[in-house]
Amino acid sequence: MTKLANDTSTKTDWNKIRSQFPVLDQKINGQDLVYLDNAASSQMPVIVSDRIDHYHKKEHSNVHRGIHSLSQKATDAYESTRTKVQEFINARHKEEIIFTTGTTDSINLVAQSYGRKNFNTGDEIILSEMEHHANIVPWQLIAEETGAVLRIVPMNDAGELDMDTYESLLSEKTKMVAIVHVSNALGTVNPVKEIINLAHQNESLVLIDGAQAVPHSKVDIQDLDADFYTFSAHKMCGPTGFGVLYGKKEILQDMPPYRGGGDMIDKVTFEETTWNDLPYKFEAGTPPIAAGIGLGSAIDYLNEIGMDEIASREAQLLDYATKRINDLEGVRIIGTAKDKASVISFLIDNIHSTDAGTILDQKGIAVRTGHHCAQPIMQHYDIPGTARASISFYNTEEDIDKLIDGIKYVKDFFS
Known part of the structure; x- marks a missing residue:
């Protein structure tokens, strides 16, 4: 480094x-x-931009499945970022780290993959009044498709969530709680550990939008116990167009693919297709390799400080x-x-x-x-x-x- x-x-x-x-x-x-x-x-x-430039000048090749040296070098550099992310947020398993194009893509993945399979008419999704549109619109779309209903936790004029109302909204109908960790518009740091604990007592899953949290403080995903956690490289000294979805392994394994194409498959025939193992089941197509390597370098940089x-x-x-x-x-x-x-x-x-x-x-x-x-x-x-x-x-x-x-x-x- x-x-x-x-x-x-x-x-x-x-x-x-x-x-x-x-x-x-x-x-x-x-x-x-x-x-x-x-x-x-x-x-x-400059350390990050130089690392990206080095990939373009000396390592540029497609990742995965290539047997030639350049492809293997690019793959090693790209996949090393997955390990760095795992360690950075203290995830239990490397395969729980899904690469996406950013926080918005990560939330859409969960809404479409988990939601389409598991939401039914009358099920409820709890959001808060302070959510970014990226944590509102994907849930609206899947609610319209499945018949689920949105429930909203209000906030006070200081910009703090009404936790009593949140607790009262939890019921046997609550299938998902999707809450921002840190508000991008207010700076509010929400009590996400308490939010997660209450949801789990209700047997509800929780997605946390961590785009504004991960760049600014230490996040321990095992301590929080979130079921899903999302963030983006470009808010943490990295490049645009790259992000992370963390999901608990047992939940991800039961979710269907979000997109189809290369790398997310195991075997393809015209009669049937089977899926690749985690995390690749959710990573269709050639990824933004340079951006992924750049995130790894950014994590090195933040860790050193x-x-x-x-x-x-x-x-x-x-x-x-x-x-x-x-x-x-x-x-x-x-x-x-x-x-x-x-x-x-x-x-x-x-x-x-x-x-x-x-x-x-x-x-x-x-x-x-x-x-x-x-x-x-x-x-x-x-x-x-x-x-x-x-x-x-x-x-x-x-x-x-x-x-x-x-x-x-x-x-x-x-x-």
Whole structure:
């Protein structure tokens, strides 16, 4: 594994770690880039991009079944990522790690494969009011197809789930609970272990959308005991177009394939086709090999820094940013849960979030604006959208200070 630097001091030398992200060392509209859109996609360290480039230059070949050396080298590199993911989230079995195109694809896989086989008219699927559209629409589609019904856990104005209502919704009709671990729009860290325990007491399965959790803190899937857990490479310093579905082995074995084609088969005739073993039963066709290798490199990178170090650093930056924004007149934070990850959604009085984001971009400050693919959240607060600053470990207090100056400039611009 490539080292971040020649000494161990880089584990807490955040400026040196920041230097590993060349994209941050540029100007946007004549201003130093302040990248605060990490919840949409994090940036990629040079170690990861170099590893992907090395595959393209020296290892490019299709994986699996090839007997020649280049194919075997590519296969080894690609499959090593599966082991790294297993260890990263502490899964019990390597074959429980299914490669997908991302969190959205992973949720669709479970909804279509498990849901089509197991949901019937009147069965219930519990979601929450704070779900990303990727954890709403797939369940709506399968509910329409099977006659199942969605039940929604509300949240309070701080952006915290109503756990009493959640418990009351659980019944013998509940076949699946699908809940986000960390809200992409609010930063709320949900009590997923409690959610899972209550569901299992009710003999219901649980899928956790972990897209915003895995990049920021240590996730132990055996400790959580989730039946399914999903996340994406591009939010954890890796490439786009690649993600992970974790599923308990005994559940995956009983699920039918989601897509058909090469690699997911054992034997094909025109009369009958039999399926490959896990995990390949769910991985039809040539995968995005370079992206898979890139995720493996990103996991190496995050492990070398340390997920506890990352969580601590981001908590410091979140606390600093929250205090500074709260000191501004006419600026309101949307989402004030007691347990939060490094996301701050905010509104500036009488200024549309899109207008605010446009002006901030003129200052080189990248934030996300709009409904953040979480329209039910915006409906809860009766707002069209927010500006969202999402922080990563490679951000700095200076980035936050520039955001504050940028917000002041926005207010003056529209005054």
